[in-house]
Amino acid sequence: MNERPTSLDSRQVVSVGGHRITLTHLDKVLYPESGTTKADVLGYYAVIADVMIPHTANRPATRKRWVHGVGTGDEPGHVFFQKNLDQSTPSWVKRRPIQHSDHVNEYPLVNDLATLTWLAQISALEIHVPQWQFDRGGTPRNPDRLVLDLDPGDGVTLDECAEVARLARAILRDMGLDPLPVTSGSKGIHLYAPLDLTHTSDQVSQVAHELARALEADHPDLIVSEMKKALRPGRVFVDWSQNNAAKTTITPYSLRGTLHPMVAMPRTWRELASPGLAQVDYKQAMHRVQRGGDPLAALLEAHSGRGATDAGGDGTGSGAGSGALAVYLGKRDASRTPEPMPSGAPGASAGRSFVIQEHHARNLHYDLRLEHDGVLASWALPRGVPTDPATNRLAVRTEDHPLEYATFEGEIPAGEYGAGTVSIWDQGSYELEKWREDEVIAVLQGEPGGGLGGTRRLALIRTKGMGGADRNWLVHLMKTKPARPAGHVGTGSAAGAPGAPGRGVRRTPYGPMLATLGSVADLPEEDDWTYEMKWDGIRALACLSGESPDREVRLFTRNGNDVTHAYPELVRALPGAVSADSAVLDGEIVAFDAGGRPNFGLLQTRFGLTDRRQIEAAEASAPVRFLAFDVLERDGEPLIDSAYTNRRRVLEEIVTGAGAVQVPPVFTGDSIQAVRASSELGLEGIVAKTRNGRYEAGRRSRAWIKIKHHRSQAAVIGGWRPGNGRRAGTVGSLLLGIPDGDALTYIGRVGTGFRDADLPALRARLDAIAAVDTPFTGIPAADARDARWVSPVLVGEVEFAEWTGTGRLRHPVWRGWRPDKPPGEVVRV
16 A cells, blocks of 8 residues: 555645635545545545436435544544535535425535535535436426335345345336346445336335335245334345435445445446345446446436437446436536526437537637437537548547537636637538447538538547546548448348448347456456357358348448458358358357468458459468357347357357358366367467356457457557568558557557568558558657658557557567457557
């Protein structure tokens, strides 16, 4: 543990959201058991704010304060609930009054990071809120969620609470409600189900009470619904009373005043099914959010009529837990700003309008807003819209805005969020090509005389995993030629080459599930794992549709590219190898060498071929196989919610091929034996998979852990240096980088691993994307001296020994191109 200052007078004045806050006693230990200080608490809430605030926004907050830290006893003044605001509350804290029986209390609204920071400064560790929000006029609305508190009695564990949660979920789903779990950070589990605002708190309480009684009637030895504490030992108390309008529940992501700094943490149902379920502390909570976002996002989406899969990425925009316009409203006071307020709850819409606003705030920037699902999905562009395809720029995902904002021009007063002058730079309509949670491609048609200067095709790509709570994206100016819509793979009605005239493609919303890189140490002993060999090839989804013998086959890479035409042997083999009439299979396209081992270099010779004769020649010299390791759909029935063991059983039933299409066996030993066997076979590594895990389409998951024998790194090519000697006139080395905002962080150059025969084609490929300026940051003058720059659109992969202290690759060796990986997905491993 690092040594901290011992002075209790340590203080800092910080600016948060434009508000000055004095932070004192930062080294005060608030959790003596773990040594967690006030500075740690402030840091936690800063990291977690983007996912926490949507769950607290516009709700009156009751605080539980430990002024001297937890575990200091129950003497008066040590720990207390606080409802009313006192006179020392900063004037900028948003607040609402509530009339009680004989008095009025004024409650804070935890709508922004500044308020959350102030609460942490006064040691308000726990934040409790009701199941309802204030409307814009300050009137309490009907509840937007139902909550059940599953409280274990003496002798009952968290596993029994999880069992009761599953029983309650079954009943709630029959009622048309789909609950989401939160481990409370204390002893039990909270279940939240979204509501549509049409029922009062009294009505919701009655329903919750009847549900608790029904659970108790069916499982009297496990469940109790009565308030009497004498009935609770050995059973789980289903507390339905927190749906009362006057009651509160600890908010998701709030710290607990327990001896160890635990958190009320949203979980997945898969986690609740895992043995050894445990509460989560604040460090684990930060790691989980940075890795996977908000598992409770759907709670905020459902009552607004919007789905939970919209694009987003900052925890405040669509699909990341924004709760429609809750964050927008939470940051603005209609009495203080001329900005438009929504006329009602946003609903689904098919509008395709856009606006780009010039915003002279503390720093000049531009705000790009695209109409999507009843709101304006918004990005701030600090350096404006890119004007050169060779230079990407930063785009920061901000909160969704109401549609009315598309015509807003005016002055936001000083002291308000976003203070400054707003004017319309350009506006018009757009044609949507792709909208995913991590990528948006749209063709914008601006107004005559507008800032865009006509039609511009823009790609927005989220730089996931690079900090900033996934708010950082890249905006890239693309060529304005028409593009095939991507983002979904097809099962359907298009035959032959992609884009054949008159032939459509029926699309399905599947994307491949991605594994997390790790080691044997990352496999929790309490989970039940199975092991597969890792095949060194190209990931692909194989989609079959229609009836035998005329079934169609389509092959899609992980980024949605249709490569059906490139692998005719697989198109011929799949219908005979798969017994189902229609299916979506996940697998790897692999080329094997003469020794029967996967050869990624050999597979490279199959990439990018379009001429039929070239493809036929490559098929003869480098035949490929499709190794199917999962099934997403059979005969029109989606299987992604089924457990891995069930999907594996179905896969082995329907795929019977032994030639170009095969199902490789699973390994029956333990993880150490599996890794050893993979090495002995000369394979790349293994993939460990939880037996009860569902297929998390389009997401990277820790239910799949890939363990590799060598270190490899994907990298974006930003330039090259000419060769000498026998390489004169061609490429001597490639300059590599990893995206960071609107630039590339330089990580070194690679000059080995290339075949001489491939160098002329490599030079031609790089000449086609030549650029004037360097895309790199941090490139040494020696490496840049004779460099030729290119647009950073190509991705390759290298093997390397280790990272140097300056962030460079040591001894990199070229492995080949990665056409299946877009630049925006490249991160450091």
